Amino acid sequence: QLQLQESGPGLVKPSETLSLTCTVSGGSISSNNYYWGWIRQPPGKGLEWIGSIYYSGSTYYNPSLKSRVTISVDTSKNQFSLKLSSVTAADTAVYYCARQVYSDRDWYFDLWGRGTLVTVSS
Amino acid sequence: QPVLTQSSSASASLGSSVKLTCTLSSGHSSYIIAWHQQQPGKAPRYLMKLEGSGSYNKGSGVPDRFSGSSSGADRYLTISNLQSEDEADYYCETWDTSTHVFGTGTKVSVL
Numbered sequence: 001q002l003q004l005q006e007s008g009p010g011l012v013k014p015s016e017t018l019s020l021t022c023t024v025s026g027g028s029i030s031s032n033n034y035y036w037g038w039i040r041q042p043p044g045k046g047l048e049w050i051g052s053i054y055y056s057g058s059t060y061y062n063p064s065l066k067s068r069v070t071i072s073v074d075t076s077k078n079q080f081s082l083k084l085s086s087v088t089a090a091d092t093a094v095y096y097c098a099r100q101v102y103s104d105r106d107w108y109f110d111l112w113g114r115g116t117l118v119t120v121s122s
Numbered sequence: 123q124p125v126l127t128q129s130s131s132a133s134a135s136l137g138s139s140v141k142l143t144c145t146l147s148s149g150h151s152s153y154i155i156a157w158h159q160q161q162p163g164k165a166p167r168y169l170m171k172l173e174g175s176g177s178y179n180k181g182s183g184v185p186d187r188f189s190g191s192s193s194g195a196d197r198y199l200t201i202s203n204l205q206s207e208d209e210a211d212y213y214c215e216t217w218d219t220s221t222h223v224f225g226t227g228t229k230v231s232v233l
Contacts, residue, residue: 113165
């Protein structure tokens with residue numbers, strides 16, 4: 001059964017770069033049928049899509065975060081990664097990685113990781 | 123881009139039914155959505171994909187108590203025979219070729 005697991009530092013200083021990795025196990029990230037995405041949730045708030053990547057490296061990002069976000073993929077390790085630069089306290093959130101169905105009409109998230117809390121503080 | 127509107131909360135008694143609404147913004151009434159459940163302290167869980175026709179496809183292991191329906195720009199999630207474990211936040215999601223959007227979520231309380 002396919003699973004996703006986020007990893008990375010739980011504490012990042014303001015103005016620095018947040019870096020997280022999502023490891024996919026139980027299946028291949030190199031599937032024609034899926035994108036892979038990052039979503040975050042500030043404490044007590046709702047979900048915000050950050051961006052998504054295909055195994056080929058094709059990406060698209062939330063316009064509100066696009067200038068600070070880079071998502072990359074390493075098919076040899078079955079992983080994809082998130083970098084968010086120039087972080088502030090407003091970037092404190094639980095960060096989720098998720099599998100995204102990819103077909104003509106369907107682009108929804110159908111499998112989520114457990115999430116990892118990242119706190120931005122000095 | 124599409125916008126999704128959800129009421130902030132809903133409540134119903136144990137064993138009864140509750141119907142949640144997700145409304146698509148003007149010009150986007152035909153869009154497909156997905157429903158996700160987030161129990162307290164847990165990650166979201168995909169429940170179903172729901173089309174404007176009312177046709178829906180549930181995720182693996184989602185109980186029969188969960189069903190979907192549609193009317194115009196409204197997408198509904200109905201939970202029948204409400205159980206204590208259904209107390210959670212429910213989010214709708216939609217997309218187009220350049221973005222994903224989540225609703226603000228509805229908190230369901232089981233009385």
